[in-house]
Amino acid sequence: MGTTTAERPSGFEHSGFDAFNALCPSRRLLDTIGDKWVSLAIVALGLRGPLRYSELASQIEGVSQKMLTQSLRKMERDGLLIRTVTPSVPVRTDYELTTLGQTLLPVLGHLKAWAEEHMPEVDAARTAYDGRP
Amino acid sequence: MGTTTAERPSGFEHSGFDAFNALCPSRRLLDTIGDKWVSLAIVALGLRGPLRYSELASQIEGVSQKMLTQSLRKMERDGLLIRTVTPSVPVRTDYELTTLGQTLLPVLGHLKAWAEEHMPEVDAARTAYDGRP
DNA sequence: CGGGATCCCCCGCGATACTG
DNA sequence: CAGTATCGCGGGGGATCCCG
Numbered sequence: 001m002g003t004t005t006a007e008r009p010s011g012f013e014h015s016g017f018d019a020f021n022a023l024c025p026s027r028r029l030l031d032t033i034g035d036k037w038v039s040l041a042i043v044a045l046g047l048r049g050p051l052r053y054s055e056l057a058s059q060i061e062g063v064s065q066k067m068l069t070q071s072l073r074k075m076e077r078d079g080l081l082i083r084t085v086t087p088s089v090p091v092r093t094d095y096e097l098t099t100l101g102q103t104l105l106p107v108l109g110h111l112k113a114w115a116e117e118h119m120p121e122v123d124a125a126r127t128a129y130d131g132r133p
Numbered sequence: 134m135g136t137t138t139a140e141r142p143s144g145f146e147h148s149g150f151d152a153f154n155a156l157c158p159s160r161r162l163l164d165t166i167g168d169k170w171v172s173l174a175i176v177a178l179g180l181r182g183p184l185r186y187s188e189l190a191s192q193i194e195g196v197s198q199k200m201l202t203q204s205l206r207k208m209e210r211d212g213l214l215i216r217t218v219t220p221s222v223p224v225r226t227d228y229e230l231t232t233l234g235q236t237l238l239p240v241l242g243h244l245k246a247w248a249e250e251h252m253p254e255v256d257a258a259r260t261a262y263d264g265r266p
Numbered sequence: 267c268g269g270g271a272t273c274c275c276c277c278g279c280g281a282t283a284c285t286g
Numbered sequence: 287c288a289g290t291a292t293c294g295c296g297g298g299g300g301a302t303c304c305c306g
Contacts, residue, residue, distance in 0.1 A: 026249075029247060030166070031169075033163070034163060034166075036163065052287085052288090054287070054288080066280070076262070077259055078255045079254060103251060107244060111166075114237065115157075115162040116158055119161065119162070122161075122213075125211055125212025126211060186267075197299070199299070200298090200299065202269060202270085203299090223267040
């Protein structure tokens, strides 16, 4: 590694974009929202506002308790959500998106828009690819 | 932060969006571009036009031959790129984005924009989180 | 040159049990 | 209720060899 990254024509590269570098911000963003539970939690919190742990667990179907906690911790560390523990009996924990976390909703909205518009083409391509001799 | 009832995240309020369903188009899109090598290949091909296998391999630093081939096959199956084999000696294989594949570039551009704008905040949040007692 | 086939290792993730 | 701790496995992915 450490070899030259070939020169690239203009378009993406302005402002020093280098997706080929693992430390690139774009790559790190994909590492975050590419995590299915993270993106699902963001959408859930964005749609329904603050949620308790058990509410998130029930809304995000199929997530294990381990993965949910792990994802929420990662998001908290990244400043995407705030975790509020109420030391009552029993304990109550609420999660809500930060302002930063909310700015991810339009980004996910763009993904959604592309998916709804072009996924049929993807499905058609797959069918054609799989069904060919 | 309060519950700003008037505002809801754009793009999520209608059309029966159900990101909690694994079959949801949005989830499947994330499964695709969430793959680091897939997104890197899209950007590389988008920036530099058609590329040979070896050119892709050298530009996408750190990718193994197995993963590159596997990713390219997946993209071809999804109709994102076209694979052209020239049966010369030695063999020559070119990859280029389809029109469908090119429509993903703006989507990745949005990711890039968010990352460049907000990643410093994420870094700051991480530092604060990691350095706290 | 562009891969397919194989081996193998690592760890992500689920399941389970326990605690404040 | 909302976690932490521990074990176990399945498969994702790298390394290697080989072929058209």
